[in-house]
Amino acid sequence: MIGINQFQKLPFKKKTVLIPVVAGFLGLVAYQARHADDRSWSIYKADAESTSYSPLDQINATNVNQLQPAWTHSYADMKEGSRAGSSECNPIIVDGVMYTTSAKHWAYAINAETGEQIWSFDPFDGAEGGGVSRGVTYWEDRSHSGEPDKRILFTGGDNLFALDARTGKPVPGFGENGRVSMNVGLRDDPASISVIPTSPGIIYKDLLIMGAEVSELYGAQPGYIRAYNCRTGKLEWTFHTIPLPGEAGYESWPKEAYKYAGGVNDWAGMSLDTRRGIVFLALGSPSYDFYGADRKGDNLYGNSVVALDAATGKYIWHYQTVHHDLWDYDLPAPPNLVTVKRDGKAIDAVAQVTKHGFVFVFNRETGEPLFPIEERPVPASRIPGEYASPTQPFPLKPKPFARQWMTEADLTHFTDAGHDSIVRKFRSMRYEGLFTPPDLKGTLMLPGSRGGAEWGGAAYDPASTVLFVKSNDSPEIQSMKKVDPEQEAKDQTVFDQGKTLYMTYCVACHGKDKNGDEPNYPSLIGLRSRMTREAALDKIKKGGGKMPAFASAIKGKEKGIIAFLYDRPQNSAKITKQETGQTQKGADKYLNLTAYGHFRDPQGNPALRPPWGTLNAINLSTGEYEWQVTLGNDEKRQASGAPETGQEGSAGPIVTAGGLIFISGTQDRKFRAFDKKTGKVVWQTTLPGVANATACTYMSGGKQYVALSIGGTKENPSGSVMAFRLP
Numbered sequence: 080m081i082g083i084n085q086f087q088k089l090p091f092k093k094k095t096v097l098i099p100v101v102a103g104f105l106g107l108v109a110y111q112a113r114h115a116d117d118r119s120w121s122i123y124k125a126d127a128e129s130t131s132y133s134p135l136d137q138i139n140a141t142n143v144n145q146l147q148p149a150w151t152h153s154y155a156d157m158k159e160g161s162r163a164g165s166s167e168c169n170p171i172i173v174d175g176v177m178y179t180t181s182a183k184h185w186a187y188a189i190n191a192e193t194g195e196q197i198w199s200f201d202p203f204d205g206a207e208g209g210g211v212s213r214g215v216t217y218w219e220d221r222s223h224s225g226e227p228d229k230r231i232l233f234t235g236g237d238n239l240f241a242l243d244a245r246t247g248k249p250v251p252g253f254g255e256n257g258r259v260s261m262n263v264g265l266r267d268d269p270a271s272i273s274v275i276p277t278s279p280g281i282i283y284k285d286l287l288i289m290g291a292e293v294s295e296l297y298g299a300q301p302g303y304i305r306a307y308n309c310r311t312g313k314l315e316w317t318f319h320t321i322p323l324p325g326e327a328g329y330e331s332w333p334k335e336a337y338k339y340a341g342g343v344n345d346w347a348g349m350s351l352d353t354r355r356g357i358v359f360l361a362l363g364s365p366s367y368d369f370y371g372a373d374r375k376g377d378n379l380y381g382n383s384v385v386a387l388d389a390a391t392g393k394y395i396w397h398y399q400t401v402h403h404d405l406w407d408y409d410l411p412a413p414p415n416l417v418t419v420k421r422d423g424k425a426i427d428a429v430a431q432v433t434k435h436g437f438v439f440v441f442n443r444e445t446g447e448p449l450f451p452i453e454e455r456p457v458p459a460s461r462i463p464g465e466y467a468s469p470t471q472p473f474p475l476k477p478k479p480f481a482r483q484w485m486t487e488a489d490l491t492h493f494t495d496a497g498h499d500s501i502v503r504k505f506r507s508m509r510y511e512g513l514f515t516p517p518d519l520k521g522t523l524m525l526p527g528s529r530g531g532a533e534w535g536g537a538a539y540d541p542a543s544t545v546l547f548v549k550s551n552d553s554p555e556i557q558s559m560k561k562v563d564p565e566q567e568a569k570d571q572t573v574f575d576q577g578k579t580l581y582m583t584y585c586v587a588c589h590g591k592d593k594n595g596d597e598p599n600y601p602s603l604i605g606l607r608s609r610m611t612r613e614a615a616l617d618k619i620k621k622g623g624g625k626m627p628a629f630a631s632a633i634k635g636k637e638k639g640i641i642a643f644l645y646d647r648p649q650n651s652a653k654i655t656k657q658e659t660g661q662t663q664k665g666a667d668k669y670l671n672l673t674a675y676g677h678f679r680d681p682q683g684n685p686a687l688r689p690p691w692g693t694l695n696a697i698n699l700s701t702g703e704y705e706w707q708v709t710l711g712n713d714e715k716r717q718a719s720g721a722p723e724t725g726q727e728g729s730a731g732p733i734v735t736a737g738g739l740i741f742i743s744g745t746q747d748r749k750f751r752a753f754d755k756k757t758g759k760v761v762w763q764t765t766l767p768g769v770a771n772a773t774a775c776t777y778m779s780g781g782k783q784y785v786a787l788s789i790g791g792t793k794e795n796p797s798g799s800v801m802a803f804r805l806p
């Protein structure tokens with residue numbers, strides 16, 4: 080059967096010409112009618128190739144400055160006063176209907192022209208929802224005559240749902256009353272695990288191919304790739320991302336690891352070559368993220384691009400971008416399927432952007448690198464039991480888009496005291512550049528675990544063969560500590576004591592999630608980056624302003640309240656899990672006490688001088704940069720007369736035939752359009768909240784729209800989706 084992907088990428092005008100022929104063949108009656116042009120963004124990131132490219136050009140460099148809000152659809156699925164949600168959803172549009180998810184993880188169908196709601200679906204049956212949802216998948220069944228069966232396949236928590244696209248009601252014939260548990264069909268007892276997909280699956284014929292998010296800690300489940308029958312929900316094939324005995328790649332692990340090792344999951348989405356029937360995975364790190372004594376070896380298919388036969392799940396080729404990962408350098412975005420030019424010939428290729436700042440480009444059929452890649456020696460680990468890989472792959476072209484090296488001269492200087500403190504910290508840490516292993520004395524890590532590239536990934540312009548990618552540039556610190564189970568238990572007791580105190584005396588003003596109620600009661604989140612433990616204890620004892628004094632209430636339990644405000648409870652959870660015997664017996668465990676923590680000065684200022692975020696245009700045929708510009712601005716930290724600071728943000732760019740790139744996601748709440756040839760900002764607007772989500776663009780009623788999910792605010796914690804068009 081021919082998928083709808085065949086004509087997704089035809090430009091609007093050509094498509095209308097082709098409609099009678101193609102539509103006749105496929106019987107797309109509804110498609111022809113009013114919304115003959117609405118399938119240019121019917122898949123996450125535009126199309127099965129994950130190009131984030133749109134052939135639309137009604138909005139272009141000459142008129143984009145007239146772009147204005149067309150409609151805003153505000154969700155109302157969270158209680159008033161809830162903490163503002165963040166939505167990472169990239170909406171899709173089919174036949175004039177936009178399908179999205181909210182921060183609360185509900186699914187919605189919205190009239191793409193007016194913003195009016197058609198239906199909503201709560202996957203949690205009234206329970207608290209949430210978590211990350213990057214969107215939904217559309218599938219239609221044309222195997223019978225008459226109106227096609229149209230479905231929205233979507234995950235809420237650990238369930239995969241099939242909803243009727245017209246009504247939003249679960250489809251009875253799919254799984255159990257429209258739902259399939261993602262916990263079934265992995266390694267361990269489904270009742271004891273929770274596997275939560277965050278990015279939508281991809282359709283090949285009548286299969287929905289799914290990855291999932293699993294834990295990054297000891298005792299995690301393996302991130303097997305699974306294909307479900309779109310009609311029935313039946314599991315049709317499974318690919319073992321951690322190979323079983325007898326499967327290729329098994330030898331890259333300890334013999335028994337397949338029984339206890341976890342991770343190596345595709346949480347960021349996949350791409351599909353419909354014509355060749357090949358699905359391309361972007362796999363994450365093996366667990367535990369930062370210590371691998373129980374996983375000696377390269378750990379295939381961790382951090383690998385893997386090509387599978389989409390019909391059967393059979394292995395075709397792979398390339399591992401990080402051996403034996405110790406940095407949480409997951410492949411963070413679906414690979415982009417591209418076509419590059421070499422010596423006048425077109426080569427179908429696959430480009431993978433990485434958290435550590437590289438673009439790897441491979442021949443799509445063979446996996447052969449299209450630019451040379453060198454295995455270079457990298458620093459050895461000093462942590463007992465660890466087996467850091469002696470070499471790692473370095474592509475010689477394109478040059479890295481992220482900053483991969485810093486010296487003392489790159490440290491920021493906001494205040495003298497702050498500067499002194501980060502200089503001391505910098506000198507105290509182990510740092511030998513990219514791939515310096517985590518260390519007991521602390522390791523500096525650049526790029527950090529948030530990229531380089533993040534889940535927004537890259538956009539690809541087929542006409543110019545240019546790839547556009549956002550880079551985050553922020554160092555992190557990894558401080559490893561050997562786990563003493565007895566000490567852990569003691570720490571847990573102290574922490575629990577503090578939690579009880581907090582829930583008794585502090586929760587009324589500072590909130591159950593410590594997020595406060597600004598401006599009256601400050602949020603206590605991220606306290607460690609702005610206040611020493613001593614200063615906080617002093618404040619708690621003495622009070623001040625509207626804060627009462629608590630010296631007597633906390634007497635004898637000072638350590639507990641501070642632990643609750645400053646320490647990570649999940650460290651303890653990690654140990655309890657691993658003690659269940661899922662991890663290799665007898666191995667010492669080390670934990671990263673500052674995992675995912677930014678390197679900042681005591682005032683909370685970034686330690687690395689700007690820019691902290693860039694947008695990059697890389698020609699994949701030549702491997703050369705067309706341009707690199709700063710993206711985002713932190714006005715408070717911008718020195719007078721200095722260039723913009725750039726900001727972190729995980730949303731991806733989209734690129735259009737109209738010559739534009741649209742991108743949001745930075746904390747300055749800006750939504751910007753860039754000229755794709757020059758990298759100049761040609762339009763920008765300030766959004767009601769941070770739009771930590773990749774935009775989409777589509778035609779409806781003869782007009783081109785650009786739309787995006789926007790996170791919640793204090794006034795509306797549920798967030799919204801907003802669309803723009805020309806007057």
Ligand code: HEC
Nearest residue numbers: 584585587588599600601615618619623624625626627629
């Ligand atoms: C009646 C409301 C209220 C209660 C109850 C309360 N606080 Fe506060 N808290 C405040 C206010 C208001 C401030 C800001 C005070 C100021 O600006 O001087 C504050 C400030 C703080 C700060 C400093 C935060 C910063 O960013 O400067 C800490 C730490 C803190 N509170 C901890 C606690 C703890 C722990 C408890 C419980 C033992 C608690 N508070 C109970 C109202 C409260």
